Amino acid sequence: MSLDPLKPFRDEVESATKAAFQAMGADVRFEIEVPATGVADFAVPCFPLAKALRKAPPAIAEEAASKLPRMEMASKAWAERGYLNFKVDEKKLSRSTLTEIMKEKENYGKGAHRKEKVLLEHTSVNPTGPIHVGRARNPIIGDTLARCMRACGYDVTTEYYVNDVGKQVVILTWGLDHLSPSDVDIVDDSEKADHRLVAYYRKANEMMENDKEVEKQVGHMLRRFEDGDEEVIEKVRKTAKLMLDGIIESLDTINVAIDQFTWESTFIKDGSAHRVVEELKRSEHCKEDKGACYLELEPFGVHGRDTKFFFTRADGTTLYTTRDMAYHLNKFERADRLINILGEDQKLGQTQLAIALKLLGKERAPEVLFYSFVSLPEGRMSTRKGVVVHLDDLIEEAEARALEEVKKRRTDLSEEKMRDIARAIGRGAVRYNIVRVQPEKPLVFKWEDALNFEGNSAPFVQYAHARACSILRKAGEFGRDLDPEVLTNEYEVKLIKALARYPSVISEAGDKARIHVLPAYAHEVAAAFNQFYTYVPVLKGEENRDARLALVDATRLVLANALTTLGLSAPEEM
Known part of the structure; x- marks a missing residue:
């Protein structure tokens, strides 16, 4: 298990803030935020406490700041505009962060093993044709969430339900x-x-x-x-x-x-789908319509035309919904926690499924991560098919466009090497561009976003990793017995603070299924690294050379870990 370098600092902020509020005569709940501006490292907003403390937020923050106990991990605490702000001791953070990254390497950011078994179903497209772009979000979200959860220590099994x-x-x-x-x-x-x-x-x-x-x-x-x-x-x-x-x-x-x-046929062969039918027929909510059986769901809050949840046809044969119930009963036996990745058009179906499972005596229901579909701007992509754009077409065009970019930038490489790099960039661009947007938000896939070497894209992050590898190759051997506390330059400190956040970002992505925070974080680290090597002499300067090279190596490790968790390659050359 990797340690979170920021945790001791955050724990002290929480403890000190609690003590300050108690000294004010109030035992209140509060939130600790990480401000985006960088003015403070941690901030406690006092606005939610105004009613309980009967004071204006700025006054609460001022009084709390005056009652804070002595702190060892924070270098500064102050009140400003209704916030109680904290700055960490940057030298201590530098030491703890670089020490932890160099010790854990590819395991940096990973959580302790959890016994809970997770069954994550994703993709599950009908085997009657290729995956099209509209559904491409499903496997990418599902696979990325599985990777993030595994990094958090979960025992995750991914599954595809084949509709045969x-x-x-x-x-x-x-x-x-x-x-x-x-x-x-x-x-x-x-x-x-x-x-x-x-x-x-x-x-x-x-x-x-x-x-x-x-x-x-x-x-x-x-x-x-x-x-x-x-x-x-x-x-x-x-x-x-x-x-x-x-x-x-x-x-x-x-x-x-x-x-x-x-x-799916398993649940016909083993009789479990028919057992579901027989059990549901015994329910007081079971009705018939011209021989077809359905559950009347109006008593459960379903209204309009969707109150009838059919589970047999008029001839008595089962429906997909029936077999899906049998499938979920089967999944309950195999895992402690079920997660389904589904398109937003399945929301009603999942509500109906949860009600039916309850009528079958199950208090459990699957967790569902819904996503909005991917679309392409009109006329922006040609395809052999003309009507539907398939995932294969998207990948093919991504690699072709990436190859054009590589040829513009690298005339010194063989054709084979350029194609290898283009493959890594193109495929990575598709995954990254899809997962960087919150699943529930609509996504229009644009090439100028996906293959932007200067923006929030896979090529930008991959290039930063390749740059770190290049610097380390040129540097050769460097001393490892160093003092991280000498890294006090503003660009060094900004980069170290970004690296220190990786474990908490992985936790948010995996524990809270907020996978879009990971590409945003990877872009933040890449941008901070670009500023660092632009303004800080690493190879040319002698001062703090070893410590700066260690920071480059730590950045390489964190970028590689983030890219791998995103399902992308981390190229050493671009």
Whole structure:
């Protein structure tokens, strides 16, 4: 477990502030903030205390400042505009921060192991076609959250729920059984199955809509599937597996790896979906509509057209919602905590699911992180398909654009080396640009943001890491027996304070599922490092050379840790 260099300072601020308020005759709750301006390192806003203390916030802050006990970790405390402000002892912070980073290296910022088992479901797109840009946020958010939670010490397993039961995948299976390549119009020249087989689905779906016999055959397959027919289930699963392999290949390009896959058909084969149906039928809230069973949810606060939550069709077959309930009952047995990453269009469904699970006797419900979908500006990106932009297209164009930028900047590299760098930049740009925006906020993916070498982007952070590596290569060996307290220059101190915040940022990202704070932090460190090496002579100056090189090395380690946790590569050369 890595120690948080800022914790002793924060703990002292909390203890001293509490003592000051108690000396004023008030035992009140208060918040400690980290001001963005940098004027103070910690601040206690006194505005929320005005009613309890019956004083104006500036007066509260002034009196509290006068009653603070002697502090060893803070160099200064003062009241200003209703805030009680604190400055840390910068020499002590420099020593504790650099010592901890150099000791822990790649483990810096990581929390102690927790016994709690977390099952995090993400991606789970239907295996009937490639992932499109609109849904690309799901795997990137899910994978980044899993990385942040693991860094916090959680035991996290990521899972993909494979929909191999739905009508779409059955239609595709029928198409593969009955159509030859000459029967379909394959417009995608990709060799990947998830692109190539879409043409079979389109043709089969068209035939089903226009031919009663085809519709009958597909319906018969669906019925056999629902009845647990092993032959049909295996045939459909084989089709889903073909598509899934292509999807997994796409995920691999953005460094998303999934620990395990659970197949929806499992809950038909093992009878658990039908057990859910039988149990829900016994509920007083179960009703029927032309043979189809549903739960009436109006008593639970659901209103309008959404009060009927169907869990069987008129013919008695189960629905996706039914199997999803069986799946969650299964997940409850395997983990202490469930997290689902879902699009904002699933909010009603998750409310209905939570109510149904309660009726099944479960007081638990999955935690859900909802995200808004990704869109592209009109006409800003060409695609072979013309209608839908797939994740594969986005990655391909990102790498091509990154290669153009690399060629402008590095004429001294081989073509292979330039392509390696472009691959790291392009793929990193896609992940970073998607995760830097809070999940619930809409995101318009713009190339000028994603590949901006000077802005809040992956290339900017990756370049800072590469610059740190370059400085260390040029410096060669340097003394490690140094005194971090000599680093008193304003740019040195600003960078050290940024490095000291990494454990608390990781905690916020993983414990509170606020993953967007991590790219913001990485950009802050990269910007502080740029100022440092611009204004402070590291290689040319002899004064404090070893300590400054140690600061460069510490920055390299923190940037590498942040990039890795974001799922990005940390290139040593750009």
